[in-house]
Amino acid sequence: MKRIYLDYAATTPTHPEVVAAMQPYFSEKFGNPSSLHAFGQEARSAVEQAREQVAKLINARPEEIVFTSSGTEANNFVLHGISFANKDKGNHIITSQIEHHAILEPCHFLEKQGFNATYLPVDKYGLVNPKDVEKALTDKTILVSIMHANNEIGTIQPIEEISEIIREKTYFHTDAVQTVGSIPVDVNKLGVDLLSLSGHKLYGPKGVGALYIKKGTRMESFIKGGGQERNRRASTENVPGIVGLGKAAELARKELNSRQKHLTELRDKLIKGVKNKIPEVVLNGHPELRLPKNVNLSVKYVEGESMLLNLDLEGVAASTGSACSSGSTEPSHVLKAIGLAPDLAQGSIRFSLGRLTTEDDINYVLDVFVKIVDKLRKMSPIYKGGA
Amino acid sequence: MPEGYSEKVMDHFRNPHNVGEMKDPDGIGHVGNPVCGDIMEMYIKVKDNVITDAKFKTFGCGAAIATSSMMTDLVKGKTLEEALKVSNRAVVEALEGLPPRKLHCSVLAEDALKGAINDYLLKTTGKGLPDWKPHEESEGH
Ligand SMILES: Cc1ncc(COP(=O)(O)O)c(C=O)c1O
Ligand code: FES
Numbered sequence: 001m002k003r004i005y006l007d008y009a010a011t012t013p014t015h016p017e018v019v020a021a022m023q024p025y026f027s028e029k030f031g032n033p034s035s036l037h038a039f040g041q042e043a044r045s046a047v048e049q050a051r052e053q054v055a056k057l058i059n060a061r062p063e064e065i066v067f068t069s070s071g072t073e074a075n076n077f078v079l080h081g082i083s084f085a086n087k088d089k090g091n092h093i094i095t096s097q098i099e100h101h102a103i104l105e106p107c108h109f110l111e112k113q114g115f116n117a118t119y120l121p122v123d124k125y126g127l128v129n130p131k132d133v134e135k136a137l138t139d140k141t142i143l144v145s146i147m148h149a150n151n152e153i154g155t156i157q158p159i160e161e162i163s164e165i166i167r168e169k170t171y172f173h174t175d176a177v178q179t180v181g182s183i184p185v186d187v188n189k190l191g192v193d194l195l196s197l198s199g200h201k202l203y204g205p206k207g208v209g210a211l212y213i214k215k216g217t218r219m220e221s222f223i224k225g226g227g228q229e230r231n232r233r234a235s236t237e238n239v240p241g242i243v244g245l246g247k248a249a250e251l252a253r254k255e256l257n258s259r260q261k262h263l264t265e266l267r268d269k270l271i272k273g274v275k276n277k278i279p280e281v282v283l284n285g286h287p288e289l290r291l292p293k294n295v296n297l298s299v300k301y302v303e304g305e306s307m308l309l310n311l312d313l314e315g316v317a318a319s320t321g322s323a324c325s326s327g328s329t330e331p332s333h334v335l336k337a338i339g340l341a342p343d344l345a346q347g348s349i350r351f352s353l354g355r356l357t358t359e360d361d362i363n364y365v366l367d368v369f370v371k372i373v374d375k376l377r378k379m380s381p382i383y384k385g386g387a
Numbered sequence: 388m389p390e391g392y393s394e395k396v397m398d399h400f401r402n403p404h405n406v407g408e409m410k411d412p413d414g415i416g417h418v419g420n421p422v423c424g425d426i427m428e429m430y431i432k433v434k435d436n437v438i439t440d441a442k443f444k445t446f447g448c449g450a451a452i453a454t455s456s457m458m459t460d461l462v463k464g465k466t467l468e469e470a471l472k473v474s475n476r477a478v479v480e481a482l483e484g485l486p487p488r489k490l491h492c493s494v495l496a497e498d499a500l501k502g503a504i505n506d507y508l509l510k511t512t513g514k515g516l517p518d519w520k521p522h523e524e525s526e527g528h
Contacts, residue, residue, distance in 0.1 A: 303425060305448040306400075309392075313401060323423035324448035324492075342424050346446075379406045379452070381417070381428040381444035 003315045004361045008201075008293055008354030009151050009178060010319060014244065015203040021247040022205065025240040033237050034228065043239045050246025054210050057249040058176075058195065059186040066211045066232045067242050071177040071198030072102040073222070074211040075145075077233070078173045078194050079106035081219040082143045083115055086171075090140030096120045096128050097337040099147050103175055104333075116140075125286040126155035126338050134165045141170045148176040148185070148195075152321055152334040152350060153285030154294025156183070163191030171217065177201055177209075181252035182291055183260060193217050199241065203355065204248030208241030255355070263292035263353050266362050270295050270351060273366040278373050279385070284340065284348060295351040296321075298344040301383035302376040307349050307369075310376070314368040321348045343382070392449060393483040399453035404460050409442045414510070416502025418521050420495050425451055429459065429499035433507055438462050438470055443499065450489035454478050454496040467504055471516075473497075494522050 005013075025046060031039030033047050048062070055062040068074045083093065095107055097119045107117045118136045120128050128146055137144075144166055149156045159174055166172045173194035179185050181202030187195055193214040200206040213219060213232070225234030252259075267290075274281055280300040299307065304320030311318050321332030323346060330336065331345035340348075351365065377383040392400070412430035419426050425447035432440040441459035445451050457478050462470040475493035479485050485493060498521040505515040 301446065303447050303451075306452060309397075309400060309449045322448075324425065324451075346424060379403065379444050380446045381426050382446050 001315045002364065003317075004357075004365060005317045006351040006353060006357065006361070006365065007317045007319050008357075009154075009291075009350065009352035011200045011206065012203045012354055013356070014200075014205050015248060015251055017251060018204055018244045018247045022240040022244040025243050029239075031239075033239060034226070043237075046243050046246075047237050047239060050242045050249075053246035053249045053253075054197075057185070057253045058180060058197070058212060059188055060195075060212045061215070063230070064187075064212055064215055066213055066229045067237060067245070068209045068211055068233060069207055069238065070209045071100075071175070071196050071201070072209075074196035074198070074209045075100070075102040075175055076106050077211055077222040078143070078145065078196065079103065079110060080222045082171050082173070082194075082217075083110055083113075085218045085220040086142040087115075090138075090142045091115045092138055092140040092142060093117045094120065094133060094136045094141060094144040096122060096146055098122050098126055098150050098152075098334045099145070100151060100175060100177070103145055103147070120146075122155075122337050124338050125289070126150055126153045126284075126334065127286065127289070128157055128162070130158055130161040130165050133162050137166070137169060143171045143173060145173040145175065148174045148179040148190075149183070149291050149294075150285070150334060151178045152332055153296045153338065154178075154291035155286045156289045156291065159190045159192065166191075178291060181248070181256070181259075182263075182293055184256065187212055187214070199245040199248060202248050202252050205241050205244040208238055208245045210245065259355055260292050262355070263357070266353050266357055266359065267292055267295055269359070270353075270362050270365065271297075273362070274369065277366065277370045282344060284335065284338065293353045295353070297349055297351075298340065299347040299349065299373055300344065301347070301380045301385075302373060303346050304348050306376055307347075307372060310372040311349075311365075311368065314372070316365055316368060319350045319352070321350070322346045391486045392453075393485075395481075395483040396450065396453040396485065399456040399482065400449045403452055403456040405440075405442045405456065405463075406444070407442055408444065409440065412442075412503075414503040414505070414507030416499040416504070416506060418495055418498040418502055420447065420451070420491065423448075423491075425492075425495070427451060427455055427495050427499045429455065429496075429503045431462075431500075431503045431507060433467065436466050436468075438465055438467065441500075441503075443496075447495070448489070448492060450485050450492040451495060453482055454485075454493040455499065457481050458496040458500055462500060467507075470500065471504060473500070498522055 031043040033044040180197040304322030305325040409430035443455040475497040
């Protein structure tokens with residue numbers, strides 16, 4: 001059977017050139033970068049090269065890049081590191097209601113430790129209003145963390161406008177896990193002090209990420225131990241992973257324009273196709289300020305998990321924010337925050353496209369998706385249309 | 388993701404039995420899932436106290452579809468008394484198990500059937516099932 005992967009926002013296949021670049025660092029070049037001998041130095045220079053590659057992709061300086069084990073760790077590092085290093089200045093954190101759990105959970109933890117967090121609402125497109133950031137700022141605010149683009153609905157936030165408001169008043173972090181490698185990301189243009197990224201979302205390996213920390217940022221380390229990463233992050237470096245992330249960053253920089261163009265075209269084709277062929281479908285997220293890879297739709301009268309399973313039976317991999325699929329009693333917090341009606345949240349489905357997606361794939365998906373929705377609507381007690 | 392659906396569940400999900408509306412049903416059960424907000428309807432035909440036909444419609448997850456399919460299979464040909472003894476657990480067993488967090492969907496199927504029988508009894512005898520009401524709390528989650 002044909003297998004079509006449309007879940008690139010969950011993870012991406014590691015680029016073959018990335019795998020090839022990593023290979024030697026498992027075997028003949030296995031040294032510990034902290035060792036002074038030739039084995040160690042070989043590994044050290046590979047790590048430093050990767051640091052340059054990552055820095056270049058986001059227009060940072062190499063010494064401002066700290067490698068981590070994931071995007072999740074980078075986010076935890078920010079929340080923990082800024083809060084504990086700056087608690088003499090204040091105890092207030094501003095974030096949004098649609099952040100990834102890797103931001104929200106550390107915030108909930110910090111609230112139990114005496115910090116206060118403000119979770120800004122978003123509009124129906126998932127946008128944070130910069131004015132709300134302005135209103136929420138107090139003289140106790142030590143950190144603002146607003147994601148660059150949302151993983152579920154793909155909405156891209158006005159980070160530059162927000163940073164103008166924040167100026168130098170407090171530290172500003174953005175979780176750019178979904179944007180790095182998908183759209184241009186420039187830390188100076190964005191005006192952020194901290195930025196998280198993750199290898200496996202940009203055709204790099206899983207279990208490696210990085211945090212950009214602007215020079216001069218006062219921050220406590222999160223993982224304590226040896227003196228690696230200039231005392232910012234202890235633990236022997238994941239050399240193959242870091243090399244892979246570096247290579248992935250280099251490839252992303254070279255291919256960024258073509259990836260963006262390719263994905264935007266396919267994305268719009270898929271959205272248009274579904275809307276033309278299936279009545280009563282809504283697009284979740286912003287129509288324009290949107291990741292090129294993201295298509296998030298709510299299909300009325302059907303439930304997301306049953307769509308997802310049917311798609312899987314046809315070889316198509318997608319994702320959903322419905323309550324039934326979440327393992328909790330609630331639909332995704334993002335769909336709730338944009339004020340989506342519960343039945344529409346139940347009918348959400350996310351297709352996320354990537355560099356290997358073809359026009360044929362989109363045609364095939366359109367074809368099977370129409371049939372699946374038709375089948376499920378026919379068995380839906382709330383659908384009074386056709387049948 | 389729905390980790391751990393059995394082959395049997397997937398069979399019923401892929402090709403649900405007895406799906407669709409029924410013309411002139413003798414009883415209709417309409418229930419909503421208190422956990423995730425999903426909806427199930429079951430329709431029965433009854434002759435000489437025996438369920439001669441059962442059908443369903445479901446707005447819900449894979450487990451909800453599979454359990455309603457199995458429930459309608461199990462109760463066809465049974466007397467009302469026998470059908471009332473078919474619990475959600477029996478449906479789950481017949482499906483070779485459900486992930487724990489999906490057990491509440493099988494409760495929905497049991498409620499929908501009881502609702503249909505209740506409706507039939509109300510219509511024919513003026514008295515519904517003694518102290519029957521749909522589950523408020525789910526067993527899953
Ligand atoms: C926006 C966002 N932040 C953080 C993460 C976590 O990244 P990782 O899987 O590397 O821990 C993800 C990925 O799931 C994400 O989409
Ligand atoms: S019907 Fe919602 S979880 Fe099964």
